[in-house]
Amino acid sequence: MRTPIAYFVMLSGILFAIGSVGVLIRKSxxxxxxxxxxxxxxxxxxxxxxxxMNGDLRGQVLAFFSMVVAAAEVxxxxxxxxxxxRRRATVNVDDARxxxx
Amino acid sequence: MVxxxxxxxxxxxxxxxxxxLVPLLPLVGAVINLFVSKRLGKAAGWLAVVMMALSFAVAxxxxxxxxxxxxxxxxxxxxxxxxxxxxxLRVNFDLRLDALSATMILVVTGIGTLIxxxxxxxxxxxGRFGRFFAYLNLFVFFMLMLVLGANLLVLYLGWEGVGLCxxxxxxxxxxxxxxxxxxxxxxxxxxxxxTLMLVGLAxxxxxxxxxxxxxxxxxxxxxxxxxxxxxxxxxxxxxxxxKSAQLPLHVWLPDAMAGPTPVSALIHAxxxxxxxxxxxxxxxPVFDLSPVALTVVTVTGLVTAIYAxxxxxxxxxxxxxxxxxxxxxxxxxFLAAGLKAYSAAIFFLVAHAFYKALMFLGAGSVMHGMHExxxxxxxxxxxxxxxxxxxxFTLGALALSGVPPLAGFFAxxxxxxxxxxxxxxxxxxxxxxxxxxxxxxxxxxIFLAFYGTARSEAAEHAHESPPVMWIPxxxxxxxxxxxxxxxxxxxxxxxxxLEPISGLVPEGSEGLSTPVFYVVALLVTxxxxxxxxxxxxxGRVDWLSxxxxxxxxxxxxANGWYIDEYYAALIVTPGKAIAxxxxxxxDVGFIDGIVNGIGSAFRRLAGVGRNIQTGFVRxxxxxxxxxxxxxxxxxxxxx
Numbered sequence: 001m002r003t004p005i006a007y008f009v010m011l012s013g014i015l016f017a018i019g020s021v022g023v024l025i026r027k028s029x030x031x032x033x034x035x036x037x038x039x040x041x042x043x044x045x046x047x048x049x050x051x052x053m054n055g056d057l058r059g060q061v062l063a064f065f066s067m068v069v070a071a072a073e074v075x076x077x078x079x080x081x082x083x084x085x086r087r088r089a090t091v092n093v094d095d096a097r098x099x100x101x
Numbered sequence: 102m103v104x105x106x107x108x109x110x111x112x113x114x115x116x117x118x119x120x121x122l123v124p125l126l127p128l129v130g131a132v133i134n135l136f137v138s139k140r141l142g143k144a145a146g147w148l149a150v151v152m153m154a155l156s157f158a159v160a161x162x163x164x165x166x167x168x169x170x171x172x173x174x175x176x177x178x179x180x181x182x183x184x185x186x187x188x189x190l191r192v193n194f195d196l197r198l199d200a201l202s203a204t205m206i207l208v209v210t211g212i213g214t215l216i217x218x219x220x221x222x223x224x225x226x227x228g229r230f231g232r233f234f235a236y237l238n239l240f241v242f243f244m245l246m247l248v249l250g251a252n253l254l255v256l257y258l259g260w261e262g263v264g265l266c267x268x269x270x271x272x273x274x275x276x277x278x279x280x281x282x283x284x285x286x287x288x289x290x291x292x293x294x295x296t297l298m299l300v301g302l303a304x305x306x307x308x309x310x311x312x313x314x315x316x317x318x319x320x321x322x323x324x325x326x327x328x329x330x331x332x333x334x335x336x337x338x339x340x341x342x343x344k345s346a347q348l349p350l351h352v353w354l355p356d357a358m359a360g361p362t363p364v365s366a367l368i369h370a371x372x373x374x375x376x377x378x379x380x381x382x383x384x385x386p387v388f389d390l391s392p393v394a395l396t397v398v399t400v401t402g403l404v405t406a407i408y409a410x411x412x413x414x415x416x417x418x419x420x421x422x423x424x425x426x427x428x429x430x431x432x433x434x435f436l437a438a439g440l441k442a443y444s445a446a447i448f449f450l451v452a453h454a455f456y457k458a459l460m461f462l463g464a465g466s467v468m469h470g471m472h473e474x475x476x477x478x479x480x481x482x483x484x485x486x487x488x489x490x491x492x493x494f495t496l497g498a499l500a501l502s503g504v505p506p507l508a509g510f511f512a513x514x515x516x517x518x519x520x521x522x523x524x525x526x527x528x529x530x531x532x533x534x535x536x537x538x539x540x541x542x543x544x545x546x547i548f549l550a551f552y553g554t555a556r557s558e559a560a561e562h563a564h565e566s567p568p569v570m571w572i573p574x575x576x577x578x579x580x581x582x583x584x585x586x587x588x589x590x591x592x593x594x595x596x597x598x599l600e601p602i603s604g605l606v607p608e609g610s611e612g613l614s615t616p617v618f619y620v621v622a623l624l625v626t627x628x629x630x631x632x633x634x635x636x637x638x639x640g641r642v643d644w645l646s647x648x649x650x651x652x653x654x655x656x657x658x659a660n661g662w663y664i665d666e667y668y669a670a671l672i673v674t675p676g677k678a679i680a681x682x683x684x685x686x687x688d689v690g691f692i693d694g695i696v697n698g699i700g701s702a703f704r705r706l707a708g709v710g711r712n713i714q715t716g717f718v719r720x721x722x723x724x725x726x727x728x729x730x731x732x733x734x735x736x737x738x739x740x
Contacts, residue, residue: 024723032719094717097718100715
């Protein structure tokens with residue numbers, strides 16, 4: 001018997017919520033980054049689940065795209081974080097607040 | 102014939118065909134010197150001289166060709182290129198060789214060559230030696246374009262060009278503020294006249310549809326009403342007043358003495374300042390139509406001649422005496438032109454070019470021998486130390502004063518004779534007065550500078566200048582002595598040569614008999630010189646204490662009747678006030694106020710808006726989160 005769609009959606013929602021909270025409350029750029037990844041994967045999970053429910057492969061294709069883009073984004077994001085760390089020996093995002101008025 | 106035209110003997114007709122070489126050669130010299138003079142060193146000066154001498158040679162041959170032509174056909178037009186073609190207006194780059202321009206190019210290139218030679222000695226050791234000759238050659242080029250142009254626009258091109266060179270050369274030693282200011286003053290003052298002259302050119306185009314002399318001269322009588330002729334004449338004359346330093350635009354010329362002395366000789370005595378006279382004579386078919394304009398020319402010349410003569414009496418700077426003397430002499434030329442004695446005006450111009458160039462160069466030689474001293478008060482007795490300079494200078498001064506048989510005698514008396522023979526007694530009397538003043542200031546100058554006893558150390562130890570400087574002086578002195586032969590009376594050689602261009606000299610049948618006239622003339626000349634000798638040369642009068650006794654008069658003369666001060670009060674000060682008002686009230690206050698107001702308004706708006714940007718990453722993340730929820734809620738409710 002198939003696992004009901006609701007389980008997947010709920011899991012996706014829980015993961016997304018954890019990710020969101022992580023983004024909002026963590027100070028470390030690395031952890032914020034991981035939280036973003038969590039959100040992305042939550043969305044991917046929802047996409048795949050709905051795709052399977054509808055018997056339509058487009059959702060899964062979109063999930064692949066999302067993963068590829070996420071991989072590229074990780075490369076860039078980690079590079080930025082590393083270079084921030086090299087300059088100021090910390091990745092606390094509250095310290096990097098020069099870009100304001 | 103063929104062999105002659107290709108052989109060693111140049112054919113004068115060919116010389117006329119290559120008339121364009123006359124202005125081109127100095128231009129080539131100028132361009133070469135502008136770019137590579139540093140490498141040429143002393144050769145830069147000789148290059149300029151060679152260009153001038155070649156130009157003079159071509160000019161002589163061309164004029165010879167002109168003289169060989171039968172009398173009625175002495176006109177040669179050379180089309181060089183098209184220039185401007187707008188609507189029905191055609192202005193071509195044409196040269197015109199006729200009796201008038203022939204006379205002028207001989208003066209410009211001939212005297213110019215001598216002055217160039219002299220300048221090699223005078224400018225020796227100057228840091229910008231080559232640049233000086235580049236400017237000098239460029240000046241000659243423009244001057245030749247001015248006199249050779251076959252239409253008013255080519256003339257105007259030369260006119261502005263010589264003005265530019267005058268500016269560059271007055272301010273040649275621009276690191277001295279006074280020199281730079283004198284250059285600016287000359288440029289701006291002459292610009293007043295030039296602008297009016299340009300308006301005059303526009304009126305000519307309106308009336309004739311062309312600027313060509315041939316057309317204008319042919320059609321002037323039938324096309325122009327008397328008032329139109331008056332307007333054109335007066336506008337053109339305004340240009341002449343500026344360029345020839347007549348009242349009221351004369352103020353630049355005394356200050357122009359800041360330039361190197363060869364410049365004063367070439368530009369501010371012999372050639373450029375006479376361009377105004379040339380213009381009036383050239384355009385005389387138009388002036389002839391307007392008695393009003395002719396009267397204005399006459400009166401301006403006469404008043405200037407007397408005014409500048411009195412100013413010359415009050416100057417202690419040897420070059421400023423000569424500068425005011427030049428203004429006065431130019432006044433004589435305009436007096437002649439205003440009396441329709443155009444050939445007399447041109448003869449005066451030629452004679453003046455010789456003796457005044459000679460005297461300026463002599464003054465330069467004095468300065469050279471006395472370490473740049475120009476003050477007459479500390480000179481005296483220089484003839485023992487610098488005999489060549491003293492003798493040639495004295496000859497020039499006697500020529501200007503009107504001692505026969507030197508050039509000035511014939512030149513001045515031709516003008517006065519025409520005045521009195523036409524019963525213009527007022528003009529004759531005032532002209533004679535001006536002649537007396539001329540003799541007086543010339544006598545004062547030579548007795549103070551060259552005779553008597555030395556009044557300073559520098560005067561005792563003065564030394565004669567090198568031959569490269571005094572040989573041109575001697576040649577010019579020969580000219581000043583002999584050029585009178587060209588016109589021993591108002592119907593002389595030069596007058597006959599110029600007649601097809603300048604018209605007959607309007608010699609009346611009235612007036613004094615010839616012997617009486619000449620006795621008066623000689624009395625005036627020797628009276629002036631004698632008075633000057635008595636006061637400054639005989640040692641019987643203490644002229645310095647005389648000066649103190651006549652202090653108000655001396656101050657009036659020394660300051661040029663305070664005309665500079667009047668201009669400063671009436672024009673310059675209000676002008677500066679208006680400029681300050683527009684600059685600081687209108688521009689800074691109003692226009693900048695609007696621009697700055699718009700800018701600062703946006704700055705203030707942005708100052709409010711930018712507070713949103715905190716720089717905290719998590720604030721932005723929260724904003725994104727809230728925004729996402731808002732969108733979801735909005736979409737959810739809509740569904």
